[in-house]
Amino acid sequence: MASACSLSSFLSPPLPCPSRNEHSSHLASARVSVRCAAPLGYRPRRREPSHPATPSSSSRRGGGGGGASGRGAAVAAPPKPKPKPKPKPTPTPAPAPRKRHWKEGEFPGASEGSAPRPPPRTPIKNLKKKADDRAAAAAWACTVTEALADRIQKRQWEDALEVFEMLREQPFYHPKEGTYMKLLILLGKSGQPARAQQLFDSMIEEGLQPTSGLYTALLAAYSRNDLLDEAYQVLNTMKTLPLCQPDVYTYSTLIKACVDALRFDLVDSLYKEMDERSIHPNTVTQNIVLSGYGKAGKFDEMERVLSGMLENSSCRPDIWSMNIILGLFGNMSQVEMMEKWYEKFREYGIEPETRTFNILIGAYGKRRMYDKMSAVMEYMRKLAFPWTTSTYNNVIEAFADVADAKNMELAFDQMRAEGMKADTKTFCCLINGFSNAGLFHKVVSSVKLAERLEITKNTMFFNAVISACAKAGDLIEMDRVFKTMKNRHCEPDAMTYSILVEAYKKEGMRDKIYDLEQENPGLVGTVVAA
Structure with missing residues (x-):
């Protein structure tokens, strides 16, 4: 086999290099001679068939034609190259079994590469199922x-x-x-x-x-x-x-029922019974009686109870007492008396709260005193009192009473923009305002919106819808709403029957009024007699 120098020359003949000097030529020749010279008695080792010969290995094994120099070997004709044997494919070693990385909470089952584990114990029958059922x-x-x-x-x-x-x-x-x-x-x-x-x-x-x-x-x-x-x-x-x-809460609850029924004789007997059982009325009890006398128009008795509260250290008037009296005069549109009592309670050292300001706003709105209503709202902002749903309800109600649908809608939009949640009273005011303004299509949209917002539909809500149907002259729809009201187990009150009777009277439907009397003779009889 030819030397490495001859093979490389055959594949790529040397080009003349005029820039290379003579000294460098001798150095190159000496290096080639040292690399290609074979020692005496050298016998080439049999080549492994699995490893094909490379030019570098041939240059190390081949003699230079009996010790000939590298330049002389280049002149000799190279023998025909033998075909290279195809290398045998090296067998791919089997990959090591991958260990599974168990997540936290999983059962670390045994794999092929993991250490041998002892055989698991026999599980108790349905133990895991029982635990899962209990957790579920x-x-x-x-x-x-x-x-x-x-x-x-x-x-x-x-x-x-x-x-x-x-x-x-x-x-x-x-x-x-x-x-x-x-x-x-x-x-x-x-x-x-x-x-x-x-x-x-x-x-x-x-x-x-x-x-x-x-x-x-x-x-x-x-x-x-x-x-x-x-x-x-x-x-x-x-x-x-x-x-x-x-206890005192039991008697206070029963006293409130007697006060609402205007049975003040029963109130006095309950007070005596409490005294016999050594149960002393608290501020809540006195506030209930205070409210009852005020609603009944017995202002002398109301002031007597209030004076007794001021003299008694165990049940002195509080912010609830203030709100009760202000609310009484506000609902009766007696703004002057309301302002007078407001100053009195301030002198007693009782500071107003958000509910107090809402009472003032509602009273001013009913009297259409919009300047004072706005002044109270600005005062609330100044004192960092938040506007609540009741605040907006009072404003919406004030505009609804005068059929000012535009300002009513603006107040409602501002209420929702500030994230306030509308309640049943909000939609009652909206329905009344739109019906007063003759915008019955907006009444329908308000009812649908209340349905989407899952507003609680109580007697007051159905009364507002029935009243809107009566104002629109749609008695068929009015009857349908009244039927829905009863199907939802919402008990009609005197206001409900009053609206129905007035609508039937206007249309001359005496038979309908008779049916209502048979259904509830007590309430309807009172309404018809009035």
Whole structure:
């Protein structure tokens, strides 16, 4: 085989380099001679067939034609190159088994590359399934209890009772006193005293020991719906139970029912009974009586109660006393008396709050004293008192009463822009304002908006819609709304029947009035007689 020098010359002949000097030529020749010279007695080693010959290996193994120099070897004719054998494919080593990286919380099962693990113990039958079922049940209970609290907060008593019955069927759920208390109060405020009594009876049947607070909540459910006889029966039952004796809150609740019914003779008897049982009235009790005398127009008795509160250190007047009296004169549009009492309470050392300013705004709005109304609102901003939903409701109501739909809408838009949540009274004022202005298409849009916002639809809301239908002369729609009101278990009041009777009278529909009298002879008879 030719030397490496001859092979390289054959593949790439040397080009003349006139710039290379003679000394450098000799050095290059000497290097080549040293590289290509073979020692005496040298025998080339048999080449491995698996490793093909390379030019460098040939130059190290091949002799230069019996010790010939590199230049002489270049003159000799090179032999024909032998075909290179195809290299055998090198077997790829088997990859090492990859170890799995387990996430936190996963079970680290054994893999091929991991260390041998002892055989797992035989699991207890259905142990994991039982644990999963228990966890899922706890999560489900938490979700349903949250749904129950949401229904109670939104005052959706039917949905709340449905969710509560669903929970009671579960073996892991045991309702406590607080849950029954909230449901009883909700049913009382929703005009469902009979449902409240049923819930109370089922509570006792399940073995829950009643308390004074639960009996007071049941008594309040009857009192809110003017059922004084049933409320007194609850009071008498409490007197017979050693662990459920009536307290000041029980008597205050019953006194409020008597005050609302203008039964001041019963109020005096309850005061005497409290004194016999060594139960002293507190500020809340006195404020209830104060409000009752004011609403009845008995201002002398009202001032007498207020003077007694000032003399008694245990029940001195507070901000609620101030708001009650200001609200009384404000609702009667007696602005001068309201301002007079405002100054009196300031002299007593009682500072106003947001509710106090809202009462002033509402009173000024009813009297169309918009300058004073704006001044109070600016004063609230100056003192860093926030405008609330009640603040905007008073402004919207002031514009609704005079059919100023433009300013009413502006106030409502500003209310929503500031993130205030509209309530039932807001939409009642909007519906009344649009109906007073003759914009009945906006009444429909307001009702749809209230539906989207899940506004609570109580008797006041349905009265506003029924009144709007009556003003539009659409008695068919009015009857439909009245039917929907009853289907939703929303009890009509005297205002409802008054609107219906007036609308039927205007159209000469005596048969409709007769049907209403048969349905509720007490309320309708009073309305017709008036």
